[in-house]
Amino acid sequence: MKLLVTAATILEVQPFLQFLDRESQKVSAHQYRLANCDIQLLIAGIGMMHYAYSLGRHLATNRPDMALQAGIAGSFRHDWPLGSLVMVEREYLADLGAEDHDQFKDLFDIQLWQASQPPFTGNALVNTFAGLPYLPHLPKATGVSVNMVSGSIPTITRLESKYMPDVESMEGAAFHYACLSENIPFLQLRSISNYVEIRDKSKWNIPLAVKQLNEELVSTVNSLAGLC
Numbered sequence: 001m002k003l004l005v006t007a008a009t010i011l012e013v014q015p016f017l018q019f020l021d022r023e024s025q026k027v028s029a030h031q032y033r034l035a036n037c038d039i040q041l042l043i044a045g046i047g048m049m050h051y052a053y054s055l056g057r058h059l060a061t062n063r064p065d066m067a068l069q070a071g072i073a074g075s076f077r078h079d080w081p082l083g084s085l086v087m088v089e090r091e092y093l094a095d096l097g098a099e100d101h102d103q104f105k106d107l108f109d110i111q112l113w114q115a116s117q118p119p120f121t122g123n124a125l126v127n128t129f130a131g132l133p134y135l136p137h138l139p140k141a142t143g144v145s146v147n148m149v150s151g152s153i154p155t156i157t158r159l160e161s162k163y164m165p166d167v168e169s170m171e172g173a174a175f176h177y178a179c180l181s182e183n184i185p186f187l188q189l190r191s192i193s194n195y196v197e198i199r200d201k202s203k204w205n206i207p208l209a210v211k212q213l214n215e216e217l218v219s220t221v222n223s224l225a226g227l228c
């Protein structure tokens, strides 16, 4: 089985890299072998533009059996503790569109895109989790992807009323779009590093989120490698 593990930054998957260095055979700079599993690691950059370009370029010459995106995220759900983990089921492109006075309209609202045009289901990029050999026992979440981390009440209220999101990232939609378009089974794992609220960086807990994310990543990859 060929598994692609991808993240926006190396910081988010550093402990996983240490696990691979310890437990697997290094085949080349970004390629490892664990049991019968070929693992490729792609650090694709922050934001949808970087991510889509890096992932698209990778997929043009490689076809994994499964792709896994691992990252930290903001949470709209204040009842979810920092460091908790989710797998994202549906993604919305939440800041691509037009401003009409004090209203935001996405590309579906202004009819530049049509509902359910491939690979969308309605106006969302939905993971059915079909074709995955293993699925961790984690809550499923709705994600919004944005170019600017949300940090004001009007923006947060707008996103909540329009998309009812649980989490926010800057790359989820790009990952879903590419994997759905290429028909590659995929899984987006996110660990909560902060709440989506008026910006206060001192409240973020990136080290905890990275630790929890990587424990799950190692466990998921071990389970997949055991099935290979």
Ligand SMILES: O=C(O)c1cccc(C(=O)CC[C@H]2O[C@@H](n3cnc4c(=O)[nH]cnc43)[C@H](O)[C@@H]2O)c1
Residues within 6 Å of the ligand: 008, 046, 047, 071, 072, 073, 074, 075, 146, 148, 149, 150, 168, 169, 170, 171, 193, 194, 195, 196, 201
């Ligand atoms: O402003 C800073 O000093 C700063 C330092 C480190 C990281 C950041 C980020 O904004 C991280 C963006 C990165 O993490 C994901 N992420 C985490 N929380 C959120 C969020 O609330 N909204 C959107 N994205 C978030 C994101 O996917 C990026 O890859 C800032």
